[in-house]
Amino acid sequence: MSQAEIALWTRARDLTRSDIQSALYERREIVKTAALRLTLHLISARDFPAYVTALKPAFTVYMQRQFARLGAKPAQVDAMMTTVMDALQDGPRTQQELIALARRRAGPKMRLWLKYAWSAVRPLVIEGLICYGPPRGGQATFVRVDQWLPKQPAIDIAEARATLVRRFLGAFGPASVNDFSRWCAMSVTEARPLFDSMRDEIVQVSVDGASGWMLRRDRSELADSTLDVRSPRLLPAFDSFILAHATKEHLIDRKHYKRVWRSQGWISPVVLLGGAIVGVWFPETSGKTCTLEVDLFDRQPRSIRDGIEREAEALGAFVGTPIGVVFL
Incomplete structure (x- = not known):
């Protein structure tokens, strides 16, 4: 069973598996990629640039530390990324195919890095240059985003982060600044001013004695809602x-x-x-x-x-x- 498909089904019961596959690989309204915590997520194609822009700084620092620990030079990493992008020019490739191609052109240190799963694709996923494509023979493939999705306007980091706050509170509010910080791996020091700058869109509420933030537009709906305690x-x-x-x-x-x-x-x-x-x-x-x-x-x-x-x-x-x- 696909965990992501079940997660969508439990929230939208009229969906079928073919609906989800079509949205992913035909209409391309949903993007499968590594996002929050660098784990697999399905994201609206409309929001894809915002997620990439907002999450990239922290992930880039993480990757730089990994490569520095290995002793790999930036030029070697760039060469690996170029090899992968060139390999995807003619269409989807599996991760195993991309690792094999990258190893042929890599030096000793990068070959050591390429022993690990995700090694050839993770830096490009973080940059938003590649995402998952249609599965082939039971294996996942990757595609170039510039070939897979329509070109979208660039988004600055402030608006990208604000988009993440809206999506987070729309799905999980009321929630605290600390909740948001943990969810997207942003420091509380960075997240708190972000919440402060959005006071016209968000409001602080108390639920069972706990304080949290939610979207202002959702407040009346939440106040009028009732909790279903009979349906598991x-x-x-x-x-x-x-x-x-x-x-x-x-x-x-x-x-x-x-x-x-x-x-x-x-x-x-x-x-x-x-x-x-x-x-x-x-x-x-x-x-x-x-x-x-x-x-x-x-x-x-x-x-x-x-x-x-x-x-x-x-x-x-x-x-x-x-x-x-x-x-x-």
Whole structure:
């Protein structure tokens, strides 16, 4: 199962997998790239320049440190990037193909760098010069952005960062400056003046005694909304909803924390109920069937368990595989 596809499905139930593939690779309205925390994200093509511009400074410093530690010179890095861009001139290439091409022209230090996954593509992804293309034979490919997406006007860093604040608060507000800082790897020292400069667009509110910021235009809608405490939802591994806030007390009882945020950076798929995490789930596939093993933290009424089974059935319809449920 694609975690990104499930994340979209759980938020927009009328979507089909073909809709998502078409938006990615035919209409190209969505871009698949490494963005926040240099992890894979699906981003609106309209916002792609803003994300690249806002995130590039911190990522560039990170990459420069990596190359300096290796002893690679800037000219060697530039040569590798040129090799990759030239290789993509005639269309999509897999990461393995790009690494092989780059190794042929690299010196000893760069060949050492090219032993690692992402090595040939990460600097170009950070620069916004390449992104993911259509998969080929089960493998991801990369394409040149200047060939894949229509040319868009340049955006200055102040407006790019403001765009990230709007997108973050629109999706996850109310949230704190620290939440935003952790989300996009921007220092609090940089983020706080950014929030101060947007007071005409954002407003500070208090929810259950906790202070946070949200978009002014969303305030009335939030005030009029009611929390659905009867309909469970299945969120995939690494879902943005549970990653967005620096503190998690509003999501989960601390005694269950390690059942979601596990060793080696793994974040489990979760069962969400009334805005809180009440369990985790894991898919077990056998042939053409799939079973979700659901581990609820506390005993839930039959109506909630029935709701989870309905969610699994709907997920099965989305992925095209019958899905059953086993409660552990």
